[in-house]
Amino acid sequence: MTPCLRAAAIAEAVRAGRSGARAETEATLARIAAGNPALNAFVTVDEDRALAEAEAVDRRLAAGERPPLAGVPVAVKDTIWVAGRRVTQGSRLFADFHAPADAIAVERLRRGGAIIVGMANSSEFACKGVTTNPLFGPTRHPRDPSLTPGGSSGGPAAAVAGGLVPLALGTDAGGSSRRPPAHVGAVGFKPSFGAIPYGPGFPEPFTGIAVMAPIAADVADAALMFEALCGPDPRDPDSVAVAAADSRPSESLTVAYSPRFGLDAPVDEEVRQAVDRAVEALERAGARIVRHDPSWPPGVTETALMPLQHAGLAALYGDAFRRDPALFDPDIAAQIDRGLSLTGAEVAAAQLLGVEIARMLAAFFIDADLLIGPTTPCVAWPLDRLGPETIGGQAVPPRAHAVFTPLFNHAKGPALSLPCGTGRDGLPVGLQVVAPRGLDRRVLRFAAFAETVLAAGGQGHSG
CATH class of the missing domain: 3.90.1300.10 (Amidase signature (AS) domain)
Known part of the structure; x- marks a missing residue:
């Protein structure tokens, strides 16, 4: 490469x-x-x-x-x-x-x-x-x-x-x-x-x-x-300033490690091992790692949140879909069709779930400065499939590869994926680093520390 x-x-x-x-x-x-x-x-x-x-x-x-x-x-x-x-x-x-x-x-x-x-x-x-x-x-x-x-x-x-x-x-x-x-x-x-x-x-x-x-x-x-x-702009009413960089060294932060981010989700053994090795290297370098899983609302899954995307696609492109479904990628067409069938109550339930996710993760960060775990539960898969057919030895639906990232969008905080080793056939594995909203520079500073540690140990990326 x-x-x-x-x-x-x-x-x-x-x-x-x-x-x-x-x-x-x-x-x-x-x-x-x-x-x-x-x-x-x-x-x-x-x-x-x-x-x-x-x-x-x-x-x-x-x-x-x-x-x-x-x-x-x-x-x-x-x-x-x-x-x-x-x-x-x-x-x-x-x-x-x-x-x-x-x-x-x-x-x-x-x-x-x-x-x-x-x-x-x-x-x-x-x-x-x-x-x-x-x-x-x-x-x-x-x-x-x-x-x-x-x-x-x-x-x-x-x-x-x-x-x-x-x-x-x-x-x-x-x-x-x-x-x-x-x-x-x-x-x-x-x-x-x-x-x-x-x-x-x-x-x-x-x-x-x-x-x-x-x-x-x-x-x-x-x-x-x-x-x-970064930095606010009056043309975007949601834009905000973020906090200045932490004065504390990365080694002094309390970093919660959660191998599955508190979810009941399968992870390939090669990914688990790569992330575990990275966490062990960080501990040896002086990072304060604690094993601690976040708690989530009952029934939280990416599937439970997807009505928001499907309804949004239907609102934007439903009329064009009704005129000519063949204009769309078949997988996107299926999402639009699903969005057109949703009730207002189903969409509102997904919105409320997103709000509760943000609230519960904010509470988690009262006792931790950062949260780390795998970015994905698997390495890359064949080009002609929507997702791997199995993860962790279990048959999984096509979106099972995406399980560890969407919750942090709904929490609205920063999250970074850092190369942390390799799995099958030398394929890269990512370590995800998460912090409360507005503490973007904390994530970047810790990730730079972790990158140095992993490079010294022969892990991380080779680019």
Whole structure:
């Protein structure tokens, strides 16, 4: 696999004059041309526009500016508005749509000196746990093209892990930018809800929990990107400021380890062992680990929350579905059809469950500073399936791979997936680090500590 790039190193070289934004963009475009056909991570690349943006950054540098992301090439998920670019959501309904404005996060990327080189593949409407859609087909795993990187941000994750770009901007409403990074060996960071302003852009089927999510090769780059993007904006009434970095060292934090996050869910033995080894390494390095499971409302499962997504899809696209169901990915069509059949009481029950999840996790953090456990219960699986057929030796439904991420969206706090070892055939495993809402920098700081510990012990990612 192509070695992963580092954004901080690129930006430092460009600011120091050892490289230039145009030179970095040309090199990136060459890597995409060579590597993307095997991955299908990028769905559109606008070389002329990217080079023009790079030349504008070089002019800023010549005028004395020193932006934090100077000359860093970035992939943007094909659901996020980039002004003038074709942005499709992987849907035939938007096959010819060109965004009229930048999302605030994209605006901030540009202000930081980053170069938007192209749009990265997503499942249709970002509503599937694998990355394939009717317009562009599947994204493939960088280590094994017969496997999926997961979804919905599989294109951005594969672009980073495959060495095409150092940074990508994804979205996350249920784990979409944590599970794919876990599967491919990258870092995926879901900030607190509102930490990075959302929109302008397409309406979200899953309202009130979706976030913009940095994906990077290491924690330092994810933090660099987050700092360039975070902070309130009056155009997003949900946007908020987050707390300053902790003054306490990571070793002094009380870190609760929960092997299944308190859920009755199967986990593959190889994943359990990789996460256990990572936790043991953290303990040896001085981390204060306690075994403690969070409590959840009775009957909590991802399935119990899915009426919100299904109803949201039905509200947005139900009329188009009624006119021509064949326009949609069959799996998305089934979700819309389900949404059209739901009662108001069923949707309200899912909303109330989300509120109770947030309340109970907040209570859990009274006695713990952080919560860690597996990002996913399995490694990547074959490209032609929605999910693995078995996990932990048990037959499971297609969404069983997604069980450990959605609850933290509903809790609205930060969660990060960090490579922590490998399982079958050397496939990556992710460690998920979670904190209360607003303590994003606590997660990033502890993850950087953990990354150093795991790298010293031969664990973590090799990009």
